[in-house]
Amino acid sequence: MQKITIAIDGFSSTGKSTLAKQLAKALGYIYVDTGAMYRAITLFAMRNKFVGVEKENINALIKLLPKAKLKFVFNEQLGFAEMYLNGENVEKEIRSIEVSNQVSRVATIEEVRHKLVDMQKEMGKEKGIVMDGRDIGTVVFPDAELKIFMTASPETRAYRRYKELLDKGDKVTYKEVLKNIQNRDYVDSHREFSPLRRAEDAIEFDNSDMGMEEQFDRIYNHSLRVI
Ligand code: C5P
Numbered sequence: 001m002q003k004i005t006i007a008i009d010g011f012s013s014t015g016k017s018t019l020a021k022q023l024a025k026a027l028g029y030i031y032v033d034t035g036a037m038y039r040a041i042t043l044f045a046m047r048n049k050f051v052g053v054e055k056e057n058i059n060a061l062i063k064l065l066p067k068a069k070l071k072f073v074f075n076e077q078l079g080f081a082e083m084y085l086n087g088e089n090v091e092k093e094i095r096s097i098e099v100s101n102q103v104s105r106v107a108t109i110e111e112v113r114h115k116l117v118d119m120q121k122e123m124g125k126e127k128g129i130v131m132d133g134r135d136i137g138t139v140v141f142p143d144a145e146l147k148i149f150m151t152a153s154p155e156t157r158a159y160r161r162y163k164e165l166l167d168k169g170d171k172v173t174y175k176e177v178l179k180n181i182q183n184r185d186y187v188d189s190h191r192e193f194s195p196l197r198r199a200e201d202a203i204e205f206d207n208s209d210m211g212m213e214e215q216f217d218r219i220y221n222h223s224l225r226v227i
Contacts, residue, residue, distance in 0.1 A: 003029070003128035004227055005143070007136035009196065010150030012184045013157035015207060015215070016132040019150070021080055022216050023223065024130040032123055034133035034140075035103075036083040037070055037116045039094035042106040044068040044085060051102050062111045070119070097165070097172055100180050104187035107134075113193050134188055137199035146226045147202035148219060154181055156208045 006029070008020045017033050024031035045051045050061040072081035073089075082091040093099065106112060113135075120140045124131060131140065137147035158178035165172050188196040198204060203222070207215050 001227055004145035005124055005127050005141050006130040006223060007141050007144040007147045008132040009134055009137050012181050013161040014150040014152050016150050018212060019215055019219060020130045020132040023220060026220055030129045032129060032131040034120055034131060036094060038107045039099050039103050040070050040083050040085045040090055041068055041112055042099050042103040043090055043094050045106055046102060058109055065111060065115055104184045108191040110193045134196040135194040137202050139194045146223055147199050149198040149202040149204045151206045152208040157181055
């Protein structure tokens with residue numbers, strides 16, 4: 001069977017990564033969560049106190065970028081890859097609300113995007129990959145054989161994310177999560193470099209009223225028709 005590239009883009013908390021992970025597993029493909037890469041660079045910036053919007057902070061972060069070494073390491077027990085920053089497993093820290101509140105700003109920096117897009121292109125050279133993010137179908141793999149653009153209402157997404165964070169023991173309020181999602185939607189779709197938008201040839205998929213199983217079945221069957 002020929003291997004293809006599958007690009008999954010969409011707004012925050014649309015369930016992209018859950019679906020992409022399941023799809024990659026079923027097809028025997030590699031899964032790459034590009035959001036984790038932007039989150040790890042944000043954590044790196046926060047640890048070095050370079051997160052402000054001021055030009056000095058941005059320039060200092062750009063200068064220090066070569067020192068941020070990112071790596072995905074597959075965890076056999078969990079069945080997916082975890083993000084390492086300079087040799088340290090940062091999977092938990094990069095999902096915190098503090099990082100979520102800063103990540104979209106860091107993701108507007110052109111040099112950060114170049115560094116990460118180059119790494120992503122390299123990872124997908126051999127195809128057989130499912131990658132999720134905001135610019136995968138438009139910038140990283142404009143020639144991907146299958147492109148999916150996922151949407152759901154901000155309230156539905158905030159509720160899902162809120163429940164997820166509560167389950168993990170994070171003390172957050174629904175209002176705080178909704179605000180974070182709305183802010184990220186705005187920044188992600190209005191930034192100058194590779195803003196979030198649906199690629200013309202992407203299939204739009206609104207999952208506001210759809211369970212995970214139905215979503216997976218539909219997309220899996222569709223991908224088999226493309227392969
Ligand atoms: O996918 P996730 O919500 O973890 O992504 C976190 C943030 O990283 C997004 O809100 C966006 O600002 C940024 N991002 C991006 N391009 C990608 C993936 C994520 O700008 N390909």
